[in-house]
Amino acid sequence: xxxxxxxxxxxxxxxxxxxxxxxxxxxxxxxxxxxxxxxxxxxxxxxxxxxxxxxxxxxxxxxxxxxxxxxxxxxxxxxxxxxxxxxxxxxxxxxxxxxxxxxxxxxxxxxxxxxxxxxxxxxxxxxxxxxxxxxxxxxxxxxxxxxxxxxxxxxxxxxxxxxxxxxxxxxxxxxxxxxxxxxxxxxxxxxxxxxxxxxxxxxxxxxxxxxxxxxxxxxxxxxxxxxxxxxxxxxxxxxxxxxxxxxxxxxxxxxxxxxxxxxxxxxxxxxxxxxxxxxxxxxxxxxxxxxxxxxxxxxxxxxxxxxxxxxxxxxxxxxxxxxxxxxxxxxxxxxxxxxxxxxxxxxxxxxxxxxxxxxxxxxxxxxxxxxxxxxxxxxxxxxxxxxxxxxxxxxxxxxxxxxxxxxxxxxxxxxxxxxxxxxxxxxxxxxxxxxxxxxxxxxxxxxxxxxxxxxxxxxxxxxxxxxxxxxxxxxxxxxxxxxxxxxxxxxxxxxxxxxxxxxxxxxxxxxxxxxxxxxxxxxxxxxxxxxxxxxxxxxxxxxxxxxxxxxxxxxxxxxxxxxxxxxxxxxxxxxxxxxxxxxxxxxxxxxxxxxxxxxxxxxxxxxxxxxxxxxxxxxxxxxxxxxxxxxxxxxxxxxxxxxxxxxxxxxxxxxxxxxxxxxxxxxxxxxxxxxxxxxxxxxxxxxxxxxxxxxxxxxxxxxxxxxxxxxxxxxxxxxxxxxxxxxxxxxxxxxxxxxxxxxxxxxxxxxxxxxxxxxxxxxxxxxxxxxxxxxxxxxxxxxxxxxxxxxxxxxxxxxxxxxxxxxxxxxxxxxxxxxxxxxxxxxxxxxxxxxxxxxxxxxxxxxxxxxxxxxxxxx
Numbered sequence: 001x002x003x004x005x006x007x008x009x010x011x012x013x014x015x016x017x018x019x020x021x022x023x024x025x026x027x028x029x030x031x032x033x034x035x036x037x038x039x040x041x042x043x044x045x046x047x048x049x050x051x052x053x054x055x056x057x058x059x060x061x062x063x064x065x066x067x068x069x070x071x072x073x074x075x076x077x078x079x080x081x082x083x084x085x086x087x088x089x090x091x092x093x094x095x096x097x098x099x100x101x102x103x104x105x106x107x108x109x110x111x112x113x114x115x116x117x118x119x120x121x122x123x124x125x126x127x128x129x130x131x132x133x134x135x136x137x138x139x140x141x142x143x144x145x146x147x148x149x150x151x152x153x154x155x156x157x158x159x160x161x162x163x164x165x166x167x168x169x170x171x172x173x174x175x176x177x178x179x180x181x182x183x184x185x186x187x188x189x190x191x192x193x194x195x196x197x198x199x200x201x202x203x204x205x206x207x208x209x210x211x212x213x214x215x216x217x218x219x220x221x222x223x224x225x226x227x228x229x230x231x232x233x234x235x236x237x238x239x240x241x242x243x244x245x246x247x248x249x250x251x252x253x254x255x256x257x258x259x260x261x262x263x264x265x266x267x268x269x270x271x272x273x274x275x276x277x278x279x280x281x282x283x284x285x286x287x288x289x290x291x292x293x294x295x296x297x298x299x300x301x302x303x304x305x306x307x308x309x310x311x312x313x314x315x316x317x318x319x320x321x322x323x324x325x326x327x328x329x330x331x332x333x334x335x336x337x338x339x340x341x342x343x344x345x346x347x348x349x350x351x352x353x354x355x356x357x358x359x360x361x362x363x364x365x366x367x368x369x370x371x372x373x374x375x376x377x378x379x380x381x382x383x384x385x386x387x388x389x390x391x392x393x394x395x396x397x398x399x400x401x402x403x404x405x406x407x408x409x410x411x412x413x414x415x416x417x418x419x420x421x422x423x424x425x426x427x428x429x430x431x432x433x434x435x436x437x438x439x440x441x442x443x444x445x446x447x448x449x450x451x452x453x454x455x456x457x458x459x460x461x462x463x464x465x466x467x468x469x470x471x472x473x474x475x476x477x478x479x480x481x482x483x484x485x486x487x488x489x490x491x492x493x494x495x496x497x498x499x500x501x502x503x504x505x506x507x508x509x510x511x512x513x514x515x516x517x518x519x520x521x522x523x524x525x526x527x528x529x530x531x532x533x534x535x536x537x538x539x540x541x542x543x544x545x546x547x548x549x550x551x552x553x554x555x556x557x558x559x560x561x562x563x564x565x566x567x568x569x570x571x572x573x574x575x576x577x578x579x580x581x582x583x584x585x586x587x588x589x590x591x592x593x594x595x596x597x598x599x600x601x602x603x604x605x606x607x608x609x610x611x612x613x614x615x616x617x618x619x620x621x622x623x624x625x626x627x628x629x630x631x632x633x634x635x636x637x638x639x640x641x642x643x644x645x646x647x648x649x650x651x652x653x654x655x656x657x658x659x660x661x662x663x664x665x666x667x668x669x670x671x672x673x674x675x676x677x678x679x680x681x682x683x684x685x686x687x688x689x690x691x692x693x694x695x696x697x698x699x700x701x702x703x704x705x706x707x708x709x710x711x712x713x714x715x716x717x718x719x720x721x722x723x724x725x726x727x728x729x730x731x732x733x734x735x736x737x738x739x740x741x742x743x744x745x746x747x748x749x750x751x752x753x754x755x756x757x758x759x760x761x762x763x764x765x766x767x768x769x770x771x772x773x774x775x776x777x778x779x780x781x782x783x784x785x786x787x788x789x790x791x792x793x794x795x796x797x798x799x800x801x802x803x804x805x806x807x808x809x810x811x812x813x814x815x816x817x818x819x820x821x822x823x824x825x826x827x828x829x830x831x832x833x834x835x836x837x838x839x840x841x842x843x844x845x846x847x848x849x850x851x852x853x854x855x856x857x858x859x
Contacts, residue, residue, distance in 0.1 A: 004083050006058070006132065007373040008313055011143040017053055018141060020148040021045040022180065025138045028155045029193055030174070033123045035114055037062055037102040042139040044099075044148075048091045055091065056084040058135040058142040059101060060111070066100035083135060099139040107755035108794045109262035111136030112191070115755070117259070119219035119721055124194035126258040126273055128266060130187045131314065132374050140186050145312045145420040149180040150189050163192040163215065165269045167252050181269065182250070183418045185310045190268030192256045199226040203237050208247060210237070213254040219721060220257070220279045229255065232293045236300040239335040240327070245410040249308045249417070255296065259722055260757040262796050263381075264295045267302030267324075274299070281723060282692035285652035287607035290340045294328045301327035304413055312420040314377040318367050319423060321381070322389025325351065326397075329390070345568040346607050347394075348542045351387040353576055353611070356547060357583075358383030359451045361841050362481035363834045367392060368423060368446045375831045378795050391545035392445050398492040398514075398543040399441065400434035407433040441490060448487040450478050452546045454517065454538045456495075458553075469527040471495075471517050471538065473546075481837060491517040495524065496540030496570060497533040506566040512540060534561075537570055548577050559595055563602030571599075572608055579615050582623060583845065585852030589624035592616070593632055597639055606652045613640075613660040621769040622811060622842075623849035625857055637664045641673075649686020658687055662696045666770075671706055691719055695727035703734040703768050726761040733765030736774060741766065745778065748801060749785055756796060763804035772809050779807040779815060783822045790832045802832060806839035811846040819843075 026041040040061070048055075060083045064076040067085055070092070079086045085099065105114035105125070110133045115124050127137060135142045154162045154176045162168065162176040165184070169177055181189070196215040203210040212233060214226045233255070241247060250270035261275035278292045305327070306320040329351075332343035340346070358364065363382075367389045371377050397405045408430035416425060423446070427438045452473055459468035471493075475486035497511040510533060513526055535554045539546060550558060558574050565571040578595055581587035587595075596612050603609050620632045640661040647654035665671055674697045676682035677689050689697070698715050701707040709732065716728040733744035744766045748759055767775070782805050790798045807815050819840045823833060 005373050005375050006142065008371065011145070011313060014055055014141060014143065015145050017049055017055055018146060019047045019049075020141055020146045021047065022149045022151065023138070023140060024151045024153070026153045027137070027191070029125065030155045030157055032105070032114065032125055032193065033157055035105050035123070037104050040101050040103045040138050042099045044097050044140065046095050046097070046141070047093055048095060051092050052089050053091050054089045055087045057087060057097065057099070057139050058083055058132070059085055059099065059139040060136045061101040061103045063102040064099065065102070066098065068098040070095055085139065097139075101139065103137055106136065106794070107260075108797050109260055109756045110794055110796055113260060115259040115722070117217055117219055117722060118725060122195050124196065124217055124259055126192045126256065126261075127190050128262065128273065129189060130266060131377050134186045134189060142186055144185040144187060144310050144314070147183040147185050147310070147418065147420065149183055151180040152178045152191060154191065154193065156193055160194055161196050161198065163196075163213070163254055163256060163271055165190055165250070165271050167211065184269050184307060188267060188269045188307050190271040190273065192258060192271065192273065196256070197221040197224070199224065201230050203234055203253070205238070210248055211252040213252070214257070215254065216257040216276055216279050217259065220276060220281070223279050223281050224257075228289070229296065232296050233300065235335045235337060236297045236331055239331045240301060240304065243406050243409070244304050244413055246304060246308070246413045246417070248303060250303065253303075260755055262756060265299045267299045267306055269303065269307045272299040282690040283655060283688055285606045285610065285656055287610055287652075290332070290343070290346060290607060293340060294332060294343070294346075297328040297331050298324045301331075308418060309413060309416045310420050312422050313371065314380075315369055315371040316423055317371070317377060317380060318369065318385045318389040319426065321386045322367070322393050325386050325390035326393040342568050342605065344542060345572045345605055347390075348569060348576060349572045349605075349608050349611050352391055352542070352545070353579065354383040355387035355391055355545070356451060356580060359388055359449070360479060361838045362479040363838050364449045364479060364482045366447050366449050366484070375829060379799070379831045379834050388545060394542075395445070395492055395544045396430075396441070400430055400436050404434035405430065444487055444489045449482060449484040450475065450486055452489055452491070453549060454491070454493070454546045455549045456536050456538055456551045458532065458536060458551050460532050464532045466527050466530055466532050469524040471522045471524060473517060473520055473522070479841065488519060491544040491546060493517055493538060493544045494540040495527070496537040498535040498537060498565070498570065499533045500561060500564065504566075505564060507535060507561060507564045507570075508566050509540070509570070537573060539573065540570065542569060542573060547580055548573065549581075550574070550577060560598070562595065563599030568605045568608070571603065572605070575608060575612065582619050583849065585849045588856035589619045589849070589853050590628065590632060591856070592619055593636060601643065606656060609653060610656050613656065617663060621809070622846040623853060625850055625854040628853070628857065633664060633666065637661065637666055637670065640664065641670065644684060650688075651686070654684070654687055655693070658684070658693060659696055662700045665700055666704070671701065671704060674701055675706070695719070695724075695731070699727065699731045699734055699765065702731040703736065703771070705736045707731070708735065722757075726757055729758055729761040730765035733762045734768055736768070736771055738774065741774060741778070745781070748805070749789065752793060752797070756800070759797060760800055760804070763800060767804065767809060769809050775807070776810060778805070779810055779818060782807060783818060786822070786836075787826050787828060787832070790828065799835065802835045803839060806836065808839060808842055811843055811850065813847065815843050816840060816847070
């Protein structure tokens with residue numbers, strides 16, 4: 001992170017002292033095609049509560065030329081240092097500060113990112129300001145509770161477009177003068193600048209009219225399915241405005257698909273930026289469209305929860321992200337006309353899995369994390385902040401009732417519009433509308449770390465009639481190094497009773513019981529006296545957040561019939577339970593593989609199928625007894641090819657199986673098939689080997705040594721685009737030679753010239769699970785350079801390297817020892833220590849799972 005690390009205490013002191021009224025920001029981007037630096041002029045008006053007080057304003061800039069406070073010039077050399085301009089004891093009631101600086105374009109996805117499209121050789125700019133990167137573009141008080149209005153004026157090259165939070169004006173002599181925004185936080189201001197292509201529409205309902213825009217680079221325009229994006233957007237407008245009972249709070253809504261974006265999207269007020277990989281150049285499965293729709297709805301929900309009402313400090317970041325994550329799934333599930341009413345299946349399959357994994361790392365933390373400074377928050381965009389928090393909100397909705405929940409949310413928006421809040425403000429509103437005391441709930445769910453395990457304990461008589469039914473709750477010990485104590489929590493869950501229908505062969509739910517679970521043992525006498533079903537599923541409908549285990553009889557039945565559930569959500573819950581057992585070493589990898597192979601052919605949800613593909617490959621690569629790995633890989637790869645050949649021609653499942661096959665093809669015959677599919681000498685009926693699928697084949701052939709530079713260069717000539725450049729970089733780094741690895745390593749570690757997206761692509765190719773011996777020498781090299789990398793690169797670039805190049809495929813005790821030695825001697829800051837400790841935990845888990853797998857095999 002460039003600049004001084006702002007602490008919570010500093011932010012609190014500054015918020016008590018200052019009330020910010022407005023910013024006027026004048027940027028000269030007329031030289032953006034050439035890059036370098038640009039002139040930034042900021043005028044900020046603010047009041048102080050104490051005359052004669054001192055403070056500071058934030059700015060990261062190569063040069064500051066002028067600082068004028070209340071008409072008096074200050075010497076930039078005296079007041080500007082690192083990332084702060086000191087405001088001496090000259091502050092009085094109303095103040096006007098003017099700062100003139102040269103700021104720099106970036107290629108890291110932070111601040112004002114500049115990208116040159118190889119197709120048209122034009123530059124494209126966009127801003128990304130969360131968490132502390134608006135200060136790379138203009139001078140400001142960089143904290144969420146100092147809201148203000150923002151008036152941007154931008155000079156841009158001839159023929160370019162400028163988009164910001166306010167409606168886009170007509171330019172005068174290439175100068176774009178925007179209206180002031182409403183009062184918003186600094187981190188949701190935005191500028192997107194360049195010769196972008198755009199499509200426009202309007203959201204109209206009951207007299208309301210909101211202009212809508214969609215933007216992308218011209219080289220992607222032929223692939224932009226704007227009608228589908230507008231359709232999802234309109235559904236979100238309808239659903240959110242009804243549920244929130246508060247009209248969309250800004251004057252227009254633009255969605256801008258921008259290049260080399262680090263995240264999925266960003267909720268800039270009225271000007272959402274989205275990674276342009278969501279403009280699909282080739283055929284993708286419906287799961288990809290569902291994920292894109294979820295992203296669109298997530299950011300739209302933020303217009304209310306995050307932009308209209310904003311957290312006071314970053315310890316409530318979870319509430320912003322968890323609410324938007326919950327809302328995206330709820331909208332997809334309930335909105336009339338939604339194409340993805342099964343979104344809670346996807347939530348259980350993806351978000352919950354992410355949350356469970358994160359919650360078992362040594363860095364696990366309460367949902368309401370203790371964020372003491374900006375370093376803390378930068379590494380806190382994690383599975384707890386998003387996925388666990390959203391899971392717990394879903395549980396809260398079940399706990400207080402959906403109607404009461406949304407009535408509380410409505411009161412919250414009306415009470416705090418354009419202001420800042422704490423968690424207590426939302427909980428207070430929910431207590432008013434539900435009548436529930438949420439203090440105990442909040443203490444146990446939001447202020448403690450770790451996960452619970454729920455197990456059924458079922459007694460039956462000789463005729464199979466239930467004589468006792470108890471739900472056991474466990475609070476496993478937190479991982480070594482984690483703070484806090486194990487906690488038993490109150491859960492609102494459903495118990496699903498499933499039987500196999502004789503006529504259809506489907507597992508159908510014959511009954512459902514919803515109840516509160518609390519403490520170690522919760523008796524369920526309501527189930528006594530009824531015949532035991534084939535499967536008893538705790539947490540049916542996925543209402544609560546807990547790891548769930550099946551009883552022995554249910555597990556045995558599911559092992560043979562998991563694919564027979566007639567609904568996707570109970571299947572997903574059982575798949576998730578089996579995966580968790582595999583990660584915990586309770587289920588052998590070979591048994592997990594058998595379970596997947598027995599049921600995946602009957603799994604209709606394509607998102608679940610693709611998750612199973614990833615999980616099987618990960619289990620075999622990392623969790624299987626190494627002596628059995630090749631046998632299991634052969635079995636899996638043979639299955640992927642068989643499913644590819646038998647899948648419905650042209651369907652989603654066929655494409656998914658083609659990608660799964662490409663990821664693991666290994667025998668000469670299988671690799672010959674990949675080459676034949678590429679050159680067209682063989683075909684699979686219905687399978688279109690289009691641009692993206694071609695690259696998947698090329699990258700695998702490069703990784704096994706079949707393709708070298710000549711073949712990769714030839715493929716790049718077919719696809720001379722930014723995406724093609726990234727794919728080629730991955731293929732080059734994947735080659736199994738010492739020279740290829742050395743070149744990839746040097747381009748990432750020994751140079752800082754690669755932009756963020758290319759660096760990510762090189763790292764993805766460099767790490768190949770079947771190149772462990774070739775990669776072994778880089779373990780020591782990683783630890784030799786890591787701290788210097790962290791201290792010299794931007795946060796996003798350093799984090800890519802810290803996570804991506806950690807020797808995670810070297811599953812040995814030596815890797816753990818080497819990591820521990822570095823942690824003890826290098827003195828990394830808390831953020832870097834956390835990332836390395838998390839990576840270490842992955843190796844430790846894999847070692848345990850391998851030992852358990854070997855033990856299972858020996859029985």
